Every structure is written in structure tokens, then in C-alpha cells.
Amino acid sequence: MDNKKEVSTETVQKLREETGAGVMDCYKALTEAKNDFDEAVKIIKEKGFVKMEHRADRATGAGCVRSYVHNDRIGVLLELRAETDFVVRSEPFQNLARELTMQIAASAPSTVEELLSQPYIKDESKLVKDILTEVVAKTGENITIGQFYRIEV
Structure with a gap:
């Protein structure tokens, strides 16, 4: 049996x-x-x-620029890229963009590598790269962080 x-x-x-x-x-x-x-x-x-x-080797020709302002004192601009417009418009991608801008505002990384290696602000048992990996698995496309800017007054 x-x-x-x-x-x-x-x-x-x-x-x-x-x-x-x-x-x-x-x-x-x-x-x-x-x-x-x-x-x-x-x-x-x-x-x-x-x-x-x-x-990781697949080109990310589509993308979006997401902005976030926290208490009129911290501003973030983020370029997030994917392979297709379809994924860029998807809820998981848009949520990732929002979460990344809040992460950047809260933790002030200076490079993409530093951002990816930080503990995720909403669940410190995960790293930011783990959150990115989860969205890549959900969408089936390569997703990359282009550039970001953080301004604080």
C-alpha cells in the first residue's frame, strides 16, 4: 500500500x-x-x-517611475523595470513599487545593492531582495530596480 x-x-x-x-x-x-x-x-x-x-539576463524594457512623499519632508523617486507593460500594470508590480519607495524613505539606502540587502521594514525576517524575488516568481518576469533618489528636508 x-x-x-x-x-x-x-x-x-x-x-x-x-x-x-x-x-x-x-x-x-x-x-x-x-x-x-x-x-x-x-x-x-x-x-x-x-x-x-x-x-536575470532577460532585458527589462518596460517600467514605471513611482514617487512617494512622507510627511512633506522626505521624497522618493524610484525607477522599477520589468520585461513587459502587462507586468508593469499588474497589482503585484505596483505594490512592489509602492513598498520599495516606502522602504527607501524609511531606511535611506545609497545604492541598489544596499537596498536589496536591507531587512524589509514590514517584516524584518525578510530582506528586500526576498520581496523582489517573490514578485518575480509571481509575475514570471525579470524585475530590476533602475535608479532611485531620496530627498529629505
């Missing part, structure tokens, strides 16, 4: 909603994790990082 539990569609859907990964990726992760949801999330995130490395 087989000791494997069957992966339910509800669990696959829940994992998909949490991670943004594809249905088959979620199914494979749950199978590999023997239906352990938290372990499957870890597997998806690890594989998402691997996929991000494969996407």
Missing part, C-alpha cells in the same frame, strides 16, 4: 495564492514536501530564487 497522501486541490490553490507559483510548481512542491504546507512554501521560494537567476 502507498503511504503517500494525495495532494488536494484546495492545498494547491492555497499554496498558489500564498506564493504566486504555478499550479504544477505548487503540486510538485507539495508532493516533494509530503503535503507539509510550510515545507512546500520553502521549496517554492528556493525554486523561485533559482528561476529568478535564470531570468
Whole structure:
């Protein structure tokens, strides 16, 4: 008799909603994790990082400029790029742009590398690069931070 539990569609859907990964990726992760949801999330995130490395060479020809002003004293301009306009207009991309501008306002990084290596202000157990990786996994496209400016009065 087989000791494997069957992966339910509800669990696959829940994992998909949490991670943004594809249905088959979620199914494979749950199978590999023997239906352990938290372990499957870890597997998806690890594989998402691997996929991000494969996407890193793809050109990011579309993008947006996002601004943020905090208490009329700190202003941020951010250039965030993706491969297509479709992703640039998507909710995950727009949320990422908003979160990054607030991160820059709060933590005043001087370079993109410094920004990516900072703890995320809303969840210090994650780095900013982890948040970027999650959105890359959700959208399936390379996303890059072009440039940013922070002005404080």
C-alpha cells in the first residue's frame, strides 16, 4: 500500500495564492514536501530564487517611475523595470513599487545593492531582495530596480 497522501486541490490553490507559483510548481512542491504546507512554501521560494537567476539576463524594457512623499519632508523617486507593460500594470508590480519607495524613505539606502540587502521594514525576517524575488516568481518576469533618489528636508 502507498503511504503517500494525495495532494488536494484546495492545498494547491492555497499554496498558489500564498506564493504566486504555478499550479504544477505548487503540486510538485507539495508532493516533494509530503503535503507539509510550510515545507512546500520553502521549496517554492528556493525554486523561485533559482528561476529568478535564470531570468536575470532577460532585458527589462518596460517600467514605471513611482514617487512617494512622507510627511512633506522626505521624497522618493524610484525607477522599477520589468520585461513587459502587462507586468508593469499588474497589482503585484505596483505594490512592489509602492513598498520599495516606502522602504527607501524609511531606511535611506545609497545604492541598489544596499537596498536589496536591507531587512524589509514590514517584516524584518525578510530582506528586500526576498520581496523582489517573490514578485518575480509571481509575475514570471525579470524585475530590476533602475535608479532611485531620496530627498529629505
